[in-house]
Structure formats: structure tokens, C-alpha cells
Amino acid sequence: MELYAKLFTKAALIYLIIGAILGISMGGFPGWIEKLRFVHIHLNLLGFMTMMIASVAYHVIPRFNARPLPWPAGVKYHFFLHNIGLLGLVSTHLAGGLWKSGLLHVLFILFSLSAGAGLLIMVYNLYGALAPKNETSIPNKITGDMKVSEVLSFFPNTLPIFVENGFQTLSNPVARETFAKVISLEKACEKHNVSLNPFLEKLNNSIHSQNQTPKPPAIKTSEGQKITWGEQCNKSIMVGSLIKTYGNTKAVFEKHYGEGCFSCPGQAIETVEQTAQMHNVSLDLILTEINCVIDSALNKKN
Ligand code: HEM
Ligand code: HEM
Known part of the structure; x- marks a missing residue:
């Protein structure tokens, strides 16, 4: 307090x-x-x-x-x-x-x-x-003139598609906060030698199939798991254990949930999935970012 x-x-x-x-x-x-x-x-x-x-x-x-x-x-x-x-x-x-x-x-x-x-x-x-968060209306289609960060903020589940199609740098949160904000999808494809139209099709297919997928189930209260050094994070890992093992992952939660998140006594025993649902943030996005931080921590040690 x-x-x-x-x-x-x-x-x-x-x-x-x-x-x-x-x-x-x-x-x-x-x-x-x-x-x-x-x-x-x-x-x-x-x-x-x-x-x-x-x-x-x-x-x-x-x-x-x-x-x-x-x-x-x-x-x-x-x-x-x-x-x-x-x-x-x-x-x-x-x-x-x-x-x-x-x-x-x-x-x-x-x-x-x-x-x-x-x-x-x-x-x-x-x-x-x-005050409510500034939310602009979500477009129903991804187009080439949209900024990469815009696409990711409206449709966070497209991140794995970017990464699979040659935009590996986007798995780094810093890249998403910096150049992704200034470069359009069209220009990014040009730079990475990715053909724009098939890529747009993939992205749009993914967001349309995403819309049809049912909402995630209600938060389960079953006990979460602990994580040990060397392991990757999954949705059932408890936030407290994750941060104890990989201290740098704290920044990911602070970025998405606000800095006050860690003064809440509940966070230590909640799972990553529960916190993502509670804060209405994409679980895939959070997990991708956490695992990027874990990868770089493991690489540094080796
Ligand atoms: C040991 C605890 C308390 C005692 C013994 C006490 C006693 C009294 C007394 C003797 C009066 C005067 C009544 C009159 O004008 O005829 C009064 C008025 C008042 N008290 Fe307390 N009080 C206590 C705690 C509180 C608390 C905790 C609050 C508010 C959070 C409060 C709010 C008020 C208010 C608003 C009035 C004015 C009521 C009116 O205008 O009619 N009192 N109280
Ligand atoms: C800037 C803050 C405030 C100022 C300057 C202020 C000033 C006053 C004044 C000048 C009176 C008349 C007193 C009299 O007749 O002798 C009064 C009465 C009263 N005020 Fe405030 N007030 C303030 C905030 C509040 C707040 C926040 C509450 C309640 C949450 C409150 C509750 C009352 C009540 C219940 C009376 C009536 C008392 C009675 O019955 O004689 N006041 N206030």
C-alpha cells in the first residue's frame, strides 16, 4: 500500500x-x-x-x-x-x-x-x-495499410502467425513496442520478402475463425502448477512461482495489467490463465511474451 x-x-x-x-x-x-x-x-x-x-x-x-x-x-x-x-x-x-x-x-x-x-x-x-480504457472499434478486416502494432493490438492471436511467417523479431516485446508501431503491414512484408496478399489471407482467415471459436470457459479454481528453472511456461503455472523462477517475466504482467498488479495478494497463487481472463488480455499473447523472456534468460545463463 x-x-x-x-x-x-x-x-x-x-x-x-x-x-x-x-x-x-x-x-x-x-x-x-x-x-x-x-x-x-x-x-x-x-x-x-x-x-x-x-x-x-x-x-x-x-x-x-x-x-x-x-x-x-x-x-x-x-x-x-x-x-x-x-x-x-x-x-x-x-x-x-x-x-x-x-x-x-x-x-x-x-x-x-x-x-x-x-x-x-x-x-x-x-x-x-x-475512466474506461481508450478503445477504438475493432476493424472487421486486416488490410495492408494497417500498422503492425495496430493489427497485434486488435487481434493479439495473430502473433504466432507473424512469427511463423518470417517475423520472428515480433516475439520480442520491445520490437512490438518500437518499430511495429511505425511500419505498415505492407512495408513489413516488403522488408521481410513475404508476399502480402497470401499473408493477409492467412491473417484474415485466422481472425474470422477466431470469431467463431467459443469464449474461454469460466475461470477454474483448480490448483496451479509450479515452474522450475529450464521449463517453459504454460497457462496453468502460478504467477508467484513464475516470478520467483524467472524474475524478468514480471515486466510482462506489469505491461498488460498495470504496475499495481503485484501489490494484490491474490496474484501469487493465480495461474497465468486466470490472470489473463480476469484482465481480458489474450492468453496466447501473454504466454508468447513470457516464453520469450524465459528463452532469453535461459540463453544468457548458457
Ligand atoms: C462512541 C460513538 C459515538 C457516540 C457516543 C456518539 C454520540 C452522539 C451524540 C450524543 C450526538 C448528538 C445528538 C443530538 O444532537 O442530539 C451525536 C450526533 C451525531 N453523530 Fe455521533 N456518536 C458516536 C459515533 C459517531 C460516528 C462513528 C458517526 C459517523 C460516522 C457519528 C455521526 C453523528 C452525526 C452525523 C450526528 C448528528 C446527527 C444529527 O444531526 O441528528 N457519530 N452523536
Ligand atoms: C469541505 C468540507 C466541509 C465543510 C467546510 C463543512 C461545513 C459545514 C457547516 C458550516 C455546517 C453547518 C454547521 C452548523 O450549523 O453549525 C455543516 C453541517 C453538516 N455537515 Fe459539513 N462540511 C464539510 C464536509 C462534510 C462532509 C464530507 C460531511 C459528511 C460526509 C458533512 C456532514 C455534515 C452534517 C451531517 C451537517 C449537519 C450538522 C447538523 O445537523 O447540525 N460535512 N458542515
Whole structure:
């Protein structure tokens, strides 16, 4: 859990204790209700409740939606603005700031603005982390003018066809991130001496047969397998064991599932297949990339 998400939980619990003490005091001395009500309510609601929600939401939403906060540094500013605002609000209210004119009232308004600004940062960050991924509509046909990376992102299952037909370099994720983004299918075929039309036919046949294949079965909960050095990865390998054996494969998961993936306690015992289904990423693509990383790790050692 990130530092400020943790600090929010700690602060929330402290406000709960103080809020409850004030509540008990009001119950014991009803004459204090008028004076302490605002402080009790805001320590409990703006302090304990809102901060606890902020803490959990900052941790969970980016992970579950596989989208980072649009302004991660803003969490720190939120923490300070919210706490300074709340403590200032309750202090100036206790001193009568809401009803008095002059400096106290001005301070009450400034602290209100501080807390409000903190809340605005929270709304901006959480709303941004909820935004859907940019998805353009999937074309129904692969054409020669499409960029290679475009074809692979719309139809990840075509990767093995590229690799089998002379584009071995594409099994390297770096190649897919770099030159595949700038070169069209037509130009790539020209460079690799592959005839365009038969290759296009193969690709299009594969995507049409892919559309007819039934959806993968629901995630099975059977136990995953462990992997040992020298072995290739398959869909039943547990992510925790894979990363323990081949540390570099972590980058593949981070690329597809987001960087927060490894702070989820479930990942260690989930299989590669389960994680691919959960994140709606092609299992073939993930396995191809993982096995490329494994191959290069094994080659380095030999
Ligand atoms: C030991 C725990 C608590 C005690 C003894 C306590 C006691 C009290 C008392 C005596 C009042 C004043 C009632 C009145 O105006 O007549 C009050 C009001 C209030 N308390 Fe608490 N409280 C506790 C915890 C909480 C918590 C955890 C929350 C919120 C998360 C909360 C939210 C409120 C609110 C919103 C009001 C105002 C209700 C209204 O306007 O009618 N309290 N509480
Ligand atoms: C920028 C943050 C906030 C500011 C500046 C603020 C300010 C105020 C003020 C000036 C009042 C009227 C107090 C009075 O009549 O003495 C009030 C009442 C109240 N506020 Fe807030 N508030 C904030 C956030 C919140 C939040 C987040 C909650 C709940 C989640 C909340 C719950 C309440 C409640 C329940 C009352 C009514 C209290 C009563 O019945 O007397 N406030 N607030």
C-alpha cells in the first residue's frame, strides 16, 4: 500500500477515536452538544469516514480498473489539504468562528476551502482512475495499410502467425513496442520478402475463425502448477512461482495489467490463465511474451 493511502487510514482511525470520545462526552453532558456537535460530526464524517474511503479507494480502484490515478502526486496534496482543513475547521468552529465576523470567520472559510480542495483532488483522481480504457472499434478486416502494432493490438492471436511467417523479431516485446508501431503491414512484408496478399489471407482467415471459436470457459479454481528453472511456461503455472523462477517475466504482467498488479495478494497463487481472463488480455499473447523472456534468460545463463 502506498505511503499516503496508509496515512489516510491511520489518520481516519485517530479521528474515529477522538470523534467517539466527543460523542460519549456529549451523551454524558448534553449541555455540551451544542458546542461539540459540529466537531463530532466532522471528525467522524469528514475525518474518519471520508478518509477511510479515500484510503481504500486510492489503493483498490486503480488496481481493479488497471488504470493509474491521473495525478498520483495529488494524493499527498489531498492528505495535507484535507487534514489541515479539517483540523482548522473544527478548531475555528470551537472558537466560534462560524458565527463571528472578522479573522475567525475568515479562517473558518479558508480551512473550508482547504478541505474542499483536498476533496476535489480526490474526486479528480478517483474519477480519472475509473475512466474506461481508450478503445477504438475493432476493424472487421486486416488490410495492408494497417500498422503492425495496430493489427497485434486488435487481434493479439495473430502473433504466432507473424512469427511463423518470417517475423520472428515480433516475439520480442520491445520490437512490438518500437518499430511495429511505425511500419505498415505492407512495408513489413516488403522488408521481410513475404508476399502480402497470401499473408493477409492467412491473417484474415485466422481472425474470422477466431470469431467463431467459443469464449474461454469460466475461470477454474483448480490448483496451479509450479515452474522450475529450464521449463517453459504454460497457462496453468502460478504467477508467484513464475516470478520467483524467472524474475524478468514480471515486466510482462506489469505491461498488460498495470504496475499495481503485484501489490494484490491474490496474484501469487493465480495461474497465468486466470490472470489473463480476469484482465481480458489474450492468453496466447501473454504466454508468447513470457516464453520469450524465459528463452532469453535461459540463453544468457548458457
Ligand atoms: C462512541 C460513538 C459515538 C457516540 C457516543 C456518539 C454520540 C452522539 C451524540 C450524543 C450526538 C448528538 C445528538 C443530538 O444532537 O442530539 C451525536 C450526533 C451525531 N453523530 Fe455521533 N456518536 C458516536 C459515533 C459517531 C460516528 C462513528 C458517526 C459517523 C460516522 C457519528 C455521526 C453523528 C452525526 C452525523 C450526528 C448528528 C446527527 C444529527 O444531526 O441528528 N457519530 N452523536
Ligand atoms: C469541505 C468540507 C466541509 C465543510 C467546510 C463543512 C461545513 C459545514 C457547516 C458550516 C455546517 C453547518 C454547521 C452548523 O450549523 O453549525 C455543516 C453541517 C453538516 N455537515 Fe459539513 N462540511 C464539510 C464536509 C462534510 C462532509 C464530507 C460531511 C459528511 C460526509 C458533512 C456532514 C455534515 C452534517 C451531517 C451537517 C449537519 C450538522 C447538523 O445537523 O447540525 N460535512 N458542515
